[in-house]
Amino acid sequence: MFPLVRFSASSLRSISIADQETPRPAKVSDMDGTQLLGQLASALASGAVEVVDLSAPLGPDTPLIKLPPEIGKNTPPIEIHAISHYDKDGPFWAWNWLKLGEHSGTHFDAPVHWISGKDHPNNTTDTIPAKNFVGPACVIDCSGEAAKNHDFLLTVDGVKAWEKTHGDVPPNSWVLMRTDWYKRNNSEAKFLNVDDKGPHSPGPTAETIHYLIAKGVMGWGSETVGTDAGSAGGMDPPFPAHTFMHQANRYGLASLCNLDRLPPKGAILIAAPLKIVKGTGSPLRVLALVPRH
Amino acid sequence: MFPLVRFSASSLRSISIADQETPRPAKVSDMDGTQLLGQLASALASGAVEVVDLSAPLGPDTPLIKLPPEIGKNTPPIEIHAISHYDKDGPFWAWNWLKLGEHSGTHFDAPVHWISGKDHPNNTTDTIPAKNFVGPACVIDCSGEAAKNHDFLLTVDGVKAWEKTHGDVPPNSWVLMRTDWYKRNNSEAKFLNVDDKGPHSPGPTAETIHYLIAKGVMGWGSETVGTDAGSAGGMDPPFPAHTFMHQANRYGLASLCNLDRLPPKGAILIAAPLKIVKGTGSPLRVLALVPRH
Numbered sequence: 001m002f003p004l005v006r007f008s009a010s011s012l013r014s015i016s017i018a019d020q021e022t023p024r025p026a027k028v029s030d031m032d033g034t035q036l037l038g039q040l041a042s043a044l045a046s047g048a049v050e051v052v053d054l055s056a057p058l059g060p061d062t063p064l065i066k067l068p069p070e071i072g073k074n075t076p077p078i079e080i081h082a083i084s085h086y087d088k089d090g091p092f093w094a095w096n097w098l099k100l101g102e103h104s105g106t107h108f109d110a111p112v113h114w115i116s117g118k119d120h121p122n123n124t125t126d127t128i129p130a131k132n133f134v135g136p137a138c139v140i141d142c143s144g145e146a147a148k149n150h151d152f153l154l155t156v157d158g159v160k161a162w163e164k165t166h167g168d169v170p171p172n173s174w175v176l177m178r179t180d181w182y183k184r185n186n187s188e189a190k191f192l193n194v195d196d197k198g199p200h201s202p203g204p205t206a207e208t209i210h211y212l213i214a215k216g217v218m219g220w221g222s223e224t225v226g227t228d229a230g231s232a233g234g235m236d237p238p239f240p241a242h243t244f245m246h247q248a249n250r251y252g253l254a255s256l257c258n259l260d261r262l263p264p265k266g267a268i269l270i271a272a273p274l275k276i277v278k279g280t281g282s283p284l285r286v287l288a289l290v291p292r293h
Numbered sequence: 294m295f296p297l298v299r300f301s302a303s304s305l306r307s308i309s310i311a312d313q314e315t316p317r318p319a320k321v322s323d324m325d326g327t328q329l330l331g332q333l334a335s336a337l338a339s340g341a342v343e344v345v346d347l348s349a350p351l352g353p354d355t356p357l358i359k360l361p362p363e364i365g366k367n368t369p370p371i372e373i374h375a376i377s378h379y380d381k382d383g384p385f386w387a388w389n390w391l392k393l394g395e396h397s398g399t400h401f402d403a404p405v406h407w408i409s410g411k412d413h414p415n416n417t418t419d420t421i422p423a424k425n426f427v428g429p430a431c432v433i434d435c436s437g438e439a440a441k442n443h444d445f446l447l448t449v450d451g452v453k454a455w456e457k458t459h460g461d462v463p464p465n466s467w468v469l470m471r472t473d474w475y476k477r478n479n480s481e482a483k484f485l486n487v488d489d490k491g492p493h494s495p496g497p498t499a500e501t502i503h504y505l506i507a508k509g510v511m512g513w514g515s516e517t518v519g520t521d522a523g524s525a526g527g528m529d530p531p532f533p534a535h536t537f538m539h540q541a542n543r544y545g546l547a548s549l550c551n552l553d554r555l556p557p558k559g560a561i562l563i564a565a566p567l568k569i570v571k572g573t574g575s576p577l578r579v580l581a582l583v584p585r586h
Contacts, residue, residue, distance in 0.1 A: 033341040033584030034559050039329055040582075041429040041561060045465065048326040053423040059570030072383035073376050076390050080569070083366050083394070086408045090365035092532065093407055094573050097369050097394040101376070106568070114386055115379045130346040130580060134563075136334040172338065239385065266327050268334060270427075270563055272578035275399070276373070277352030280388050285565035285577070287423060289333075291326030 047292055052267075054256045054286040055106040056185045062105040063188035063255075065225045071233075075101030102281040108273040109227060109242065109252030113280040117246030125279030132251070133272040135218050136173040137288060138166070139262045142202060146179035150193055150200040151231050156211045166265045171216035174269045177204065178259035181223040185257060192225060203229025206240035213248045220245050221253030221271075253286060262288055340585055345560075347549045347579040348399040349478045355398040356481035356548075358518045364526075368394030395574040401566040402520060402535065402545030406573040410539030418572030425544070426565040428511050429466040430581060431459070432555045435495060439472035443486055443493040444524050449504045459558045464509035467562045470497065471552035474516040478550060485518060496522025499533035506541045513538050514546030514564075546579060555581055 043049040056062065062078050079099040084090025102125075103109065111117030112124050122128055140162045145152040154177055159169065169175060179202045184190035193200045201224040212220060220227055220241050227241040237243045245252055253271055268289040273282030336342040349355065355371050372392040377383025395418075396402065404410030405417050415421055433455045438445045447470055452462065462468060472495045477483035486493045494517040497505075505513060513520055513534050520534040530536045538545055546564055561582040566575030 033336055036329075036332055036336055037342065037559055037561050037582055037584060040333060043326055043329055044424065044427055044561075049330065051423040051427050053568070055568045057419050057570050058568050058572075061570075067383075072381075072386070075376055075388065080571075083368055086411065088365075090360075091408075093365070093535070094405060094411070095368065095394065095396050096569075096573060097392065098569070099390065100393055101388065101390040103388050112387060115384075118379065118387070126350050130344040131337065133578070133580060134337055134344050134582070242386070263327075266330055268330050268337075270565070270580070272563070272565075272580055274567075274576055274578055275346070275348045275351050276389075276391070277350050277354075278373075279351075280386075283567055285426070285567055287426060287563070287565055289330055289427070291330060 050290045050292055052258055052261050052288045052290050054258050054288055055284070056182065056255050056257050058105040058283055061186075063185060063191040063225060064101070064104055066192060066194070075104055078104055100283060102276065102279055102283070103254070105283050106255045106257065106286055107253070107281055107283045108271060109246070109254065109281045110273065110279060111246040111249045111251070112278075114242045114246035116243050117249060120249040123249060125273040125276045125282050128251075130272075132218060134268065134270050136170060136265075137176055137262060137267045137269040138162070138169050138173050139176045139178050139259055139264050139267070141178045141264065143178055143180040143260065146181060146202040150202065151229065152179075152202040153205045153229055154203070154208050155205050156207050159208060159211060162264070169212065169215045169217060172218050174218050174221055174253070174271070175212050176221040176253070176256065176259055176262070177202070177223070178262075179223050180260055182255075182257040182259070185255065193230065198233070199230035201225070201230035203227070203232055204241055206235055206237070206244065209240050209244040213244060213250065217250065219251035219253060221256050223256050223259060224254065226254045227252035256286060262290060266291055343583045343585055345551055345554050345581045345583050347551050347581055348577070349475065349548050349550050351398040351576055354479075356478060356484040356518060357394070357397055359485060359487070368397055371397055393576060395569065395572055395576070396547070398576050399548045399550065399579055400546070400574055400576045401564060402539070402547065402574045403566065403572060404539040404542045404544070405571075407535045407539035409536050410542060413542040416542060418566040418569045418575050423565075425511060427561065427563050429463060429558075430469055430555060430560045430562040431455070431462050431466050432469045432471050432552055432557050432560070434471045434557065436471055436473040436553065439474060439495040443495065444522065445472075445495040446498045446522055447496070447501050448498050449500050452501060452504060455557070462505065462508045462510060465511050467511050467514055467546070467564070468505050469514040469546070469549065469552055469555070470495070470516070471555075472516050473553055475548070475550040475552070478548065486523065491526070492523035494518070494523035496520070496525055497534055499528055499530070499537065502533050502537040506537060506543065510543065512544035512546060514549050516549050516552060517547065519547045520545035549579060555583060559584055
């Protein structure tokens with residue numbers, strides 16, 4: 001593609017054609033927000049930018065984490081109860097109420113979810129700045145490794161290999177670990193993948209989370225039931241994605257779907273939790289804006 | 294602002310400076326999606342595009358609609374229950390579960406919510422195409438009228454007056470009725486504004502909804518407890534925003550906040566309900582992308 005350049009009429013008059021043979025790349029400071037959003041609206045309408053749904057269905061069959069009783073209490077199964085259904089309880093309308101855990105299905109982890117993040121300012125779903133809900137995504141494809149090894153851990157070297165191809169992980173970006181694990185989301189047994197040694201699912205090493213925090217990322221996202229690997233209860237510290245990411249007042253996304261539909265770089269992630277008062281997290285609809293292939 | 298133009302090196306060589314004095318406006322077809330999203334990422338980082346939160350806090354104090362018992366059952370009050378709080382029930386973490394109505398707080402109405410929309414394809418929160426969750430917003434300022442008259446109804450003439458200034462309401466855009474009613478959201482009594490004649494809050498006429506559907510809008514949004522006026526139970530048909538918008542397989546947004554922070558035109562609305570299985574609606578975090586003032 002050709003780069004986008006911008007000239008004022010006066011600047012055009014003062015420079016020669018020869019000067020323009022290597023067009024100056026557009027700077028964002030050149031770009032008016034109104035114009036940019038107008039182009040985004042048109043690109044959404046034309047399909048030049050697609051909206052990809054990264055969320056799993058939310059209902060009684062949604063797989064939920066199962067903590068051993070000696071570790072802690074579990075989140076309750078999701079229930080959906082009708083209030084009315086075009087009947088005597090509401091003649092023209094249907095509606096339901098839900099029993100719903102904050103960390104059920106495709107969900108957002110706020111810093112207050114973990115003891116390491118409990119004293120930060122703006123660490124709950126209702127106080128996190130809205131600007132943190134929309135930003136670029138880096139997608140690291142570990143699907144091959146995870147298919148071969150259900151306990152696969154993404155290492156710092158793995159992230160660096162991605163950066164060698166795609167450039168540095170930028171500050172305030174989401175880093176998403178693609179594993180295609182979401183294809184198991186329709187079966188709790190396959191999704192949790194527990195045997196007598198415990199749960200087996202891919203995730204990051206503690207060092208990887210440290211490395212990403214040093215890069216200034218917005219958060220860490222995975223396709224598994226939580227942001228940590230199945231084996232993370234035995235790591236030092238236990239559950240490092242939770243411990244370190246929330247210690248840094250940063251966020252987590254779990255049970256993401258369709259990461260195989262995102263480019264390694266270039267998508268914009270939209271991940272806005274419900275504004276639950278003092279919420280520790282929230283089920284949410286995660287979307288990505290993606291350039292059409 | 295100067296318009297944005299795009300040249301390839303070869304096209305620059307073949308035209309004279311004089312030709313460029315009136316730069317050709319950028320067409321969206323000219324704009325590569327990758328490039329556009331890169332510029333959006335930069336504009337979000339620089340603040341040239343701001344993310345505005347249009348959602349109310351979600352918790353036990355969230356105002357809820359109160360139907361007279363002879364009309365139908367009510368949605369239950371929102372409850373938040375701790376599962377653990379860095380204690381014996383979960384030593385390193387805090388989390389909650391909620392009792393939560395689909396149509397509580399800032400929420401999305403899916404077509405299946407109303408009997409007029411119950412037989413449409415893709416009419417539930419889990420089947421609506423994701424592309425319908427992101428699109429342009431038209432904001433019609435009725436705050437002056439609503440302050441003077443709590444039963445104020447936006448008429449077709451009111452919409453046409455807005456169009457005279459801002460251009461036609463475009464297809465697939467959200468139309469949002471700004472009333473500043475959200476400033477009452479911290480008090481259920483003020484928000485519902487009920488007296489012995491019933492609830493008093495602003496909304497659209499039936500003809501207005503018809504007019505907007507003919508324009509091909511994506512949906513209708515308001516700052517009040519539902520998408521219809523307080524007086525809408527007595528209209529013909531009752532609750533026309535629900536009846537007609539969902540009959541057209543289109544959507545509603547209620548209890549929006551901060552519409553006074555949006556421009557009349559130019560914002561991109563992000564309104565993605567939870568992916569509740571067969572959901573009739575959903576509490577959600579509504580965001581807007583807005584050019585910096």
